[in-house]
Ligand SMILES: Cc1cc2nc3c(=O)[nH]c(=O)nc-3n(C[C@H](O)[C@H](O)[C@H](O)COP(=O)(O)OP(=O)(O)OC[C@H]3O[C@@H](n4cnc5c(N)ncnc54)[C@H](O)[C@@H]3O)c2cc1C
Ligand code: SF4
């Protein structure tokens with residue numbers, strides 16, 4: 001049977017990117033044919049500006065050469081413009097009569113520069129700024145002529161002007177409005193930009209309306225509405241772009257300003273897909289590559305027939321590729337109704353920063369002069385981070401965040417070379433920069449793989465990203481808005497969880513199969529996450545997969561650096577008695593445990609136990625009623641308590657009893673990351689409840705509940721959730737909080753990071769404000785606990801998973817070895 | 821000359837799992853992949869000596885439980901960018917019986 005045929009019209013950035021993504025997902029699925037109107041292979045259009053400015057050569061910007069097409073068996077028709085699509089017979093035809101039939105068609109025809117309809121627009125020397133041909137025309141002109149006029153003071157116009165200036169021409173930028181780059185910059189930033197460009201030698205003529213281009217044969221001058229004229233041997237029109245929809249329209253595909261597509265990148269004809277600048281999605285057009293690349297991913301997913309990705313629009317950011325000018329803008333930079341504006345201006349340093357904030361979230365940003373924090377603001381914008389906790393400091397940048405626990409602390413650019421960036425793996429800045437430069441790394445993942453920086457606890461991730469950015473400069477940044485779960489898939493944690501729920505996936509192989517995993521059985525990052533998601537979603541039915549658990553959870557003990565294990569019995573609320581202590585002491589003696597230590601969580605750690613001994617030790621401990629303390633798992637660890645009102649002269653409530661009750665309710669539950677709780681009997685807070693995932697502090701009139709604390713690598717104090725009165729309420733809120741965290745956080749994300757990501761108000765809205773929702777969460781938690789509260793030690797002491805603990809006996813002791 | 825030493829039946833090793841066998845040449849980890857291929861490596865990670873047998877098997881690779889180095893099961897090579905190599909042993913599967921090739925003869929026989 002022959003393969004289905006896929007035809008791509010438009011050999012540009014979005015179309016070919018879609019093919020690349022498709023080849024990753026489903027190589028060999030289609031017979032692919034590509035038509036491109038330009039006589040070149042696929043190149044990086046963005047870098048035309050540096051080519052014009054003489055900073056790069058044409059050869060440097062080829063993305064896929066002819067050999068690439070050949071290697072993937074793709075038929076490429078260069079320099080052939082498609083002029084007709086026959087949707088009934090499913091074939092396309094080019095100007096010169098070449099035809100190709102399709103089963104699926106992909107339109108990626110990009111856009112064309114808008115040419116002002118003024119007299120003289122067809123004169124020689126009038127060009128747009130779009131493709132290699134335009135650049136060649138400009139370079140030719142710069143060699144022979146002196147005066148260039150660029151019409152349009154937007155991103156593209158300024159880059160063209162900068163390039164022509166560098167090529168030695170006299171350049172005037174003509175703009176209709178009184179402010180440059182009005183689509184990206186507010187007035188103060190635009191004024192700073194204009195001043196800097198004037199200093200570099202560009203002339204500006206603002207609020208000028210072009211009336212005609214003068215000349216015979218070649219253009220000679222530009223005339224304006226007010227009658228004035230300026231000389232011009234070259235006129236570059238950079239006043240906007242128009243999606244290329246002519247072909248689609250002519251073949252009856254529904255278009256408005258662009259080709260209308262759905263969230264799956266399909267047009268009104270479901271056999272026909274479209275991506276890139278030619279499309280209109282939810283009313284929007286796109287003119288930057290980052291969103292196009294996201295569309296390409298989604299489109300490839302559907303072409304590969306996985307059918308699970310959706311494009312939901314993108315937030316984009318802009319940088320100007322003019323060397324020496326630092327400018328960044330993103331989102332709703334203008335502000336407006338319902339928005340607040342945070343401003344920082346330092347004219348003498350030439351620095352201007354504006355953040356537009358709505359509902360305590362970053363909605364837009366304009367940075368001029370100091371753009372180091374652009375990526376940081378942009379990340380918060382896309383993540384919808386709640387900034388209320390640090391909004392006083394936010395404009396000073398990430399370096400000035402103090403100890404609020406939010407991401408990385410210092411500016412990559414200012415960091416000395418020998419500064420240690422990743423404490424876990426001892427990686428300094430220089431090692432990272434060298435790897436980026438020498439090994440040509442572009443993504444966080446690659447840096448992780450090559451340097452190990454940020455590969456462990458992840459607290460330096462933000463800093464590593466900044467180093468990446470400051471090292472790579474600003475050619476363009478296509479860091480994906482969504483972070484895939486791991487390298488086996490493009491799906492995010494959220495998308496996977498949604499698929500588990502909606503597609504009723506109940507085993508790991510089933511899940512990997514229907515979500516198009518790239519590896520046969522995943523990797524050590526995704527399998528534990530998937531195992532958890534399935535367990536959380538289907539508490540009754542899912543059968544835990546031990547092979548997808550990290551060794552600690554597989555054998556229910558904590559692996560140590562020498563390969564031995566440690567055993568931590570559960571001690572409810574930290575309260576024990578002589579009988580239990582004696583039992584622990586006996587076991588420690590009997591099994592010659594080399595080290596006995598009190599842990600930070602009020603438990604006893606027996607360190608240095610060989611694996612094979614674990615079941616026997618557990619059996620012994622079990623005889624005395626001691627069970628697993630889960631000190632090894634992504635699960636509830638301990639509930640730390642103080643002595644409270646029973647003993648303490650300050651205590652106002654019985655913190656110890658409440659702590660024990662909390663532990664009895666929550667023990668055994670699996671969670672995205674470890675969870676610790678504490679209960680203090682008065683605000684003196686001896687149990688240190690305000691650095692726990694869930695902390696309870698007694699006050700005279702009841703209990704204060706605190707959430708999202710973390711005493712780990714990056715200390716984070718809790719946020720105050722609410723106050724309640726009765727013990728039962730504490731229990732209900734705790735259970736609801738646990739369940740919300742279990743259901744919505746990403747695997748390995750601690751509550752501190754989760755809350756920083758979703759914002760405290762969100763958690764409050766679900767747990768405090770919505771009483772019915774809280775009770776439902778609580779009920780789901782208790783339900784899942786019915787299956788979870790089984791002591792894993794007891795099961796194994798009785799022989800479960802026996803093979804885990806027993807080494808194989810070489811058979812030569814039983815049978816004769818055969819000699820080869 | 822190497823000696824084929826039978827060590828286990830295939831089903832004694834769980835899929836995507838590992839068992840350890842003590843040999844005169846040290847502890848050897850025997851891995852079984854999801855598609856029932858079997859490999860054997862010395863049970864010592866080339867990084868800091870972590871017990872590879874305790875890691876997670878995926879594809880024909882093992883992720884060390886201590887610091888997540890990933891080692892190719894067929895060659896014992898660390899997956900780039902990590903560099904290092906762990907000793908491997910030939911394995912064969914015959915009639916459901918797994919045997920590994922040891923350099924020296926079994927001790928005591
Ligand atoms: C000078 C310049 C600088 C830029 N700088 C940036 C930047 O810094 N950051 C950023 O994000 N974006 C930048 N952009 C925008 C970015 O390049 C575009 O958004 C992107 O290239 C659009 O991709 P596309 O595939 O939709 O269109 P294109 O890349 O334009 O590809 C469309 C292709 O389709 C072909 N085609 C059209 N009709 C037909 C037909 N009927 N038959 C056959 N072929 C056809 C065209 O010849 C063209 O090659 C810049 C653009 C330019 C021009
Ligand atoms: S927190 Fe208050 S009640 Fe508890 S021990 Fe400390 S002082 Fe006493």
Ligand code: FES
Pocket residue numbers: 865866867868869870884885886887888889
């Ligand atoms: S010992 Fe194996 S990764 Fe460090």
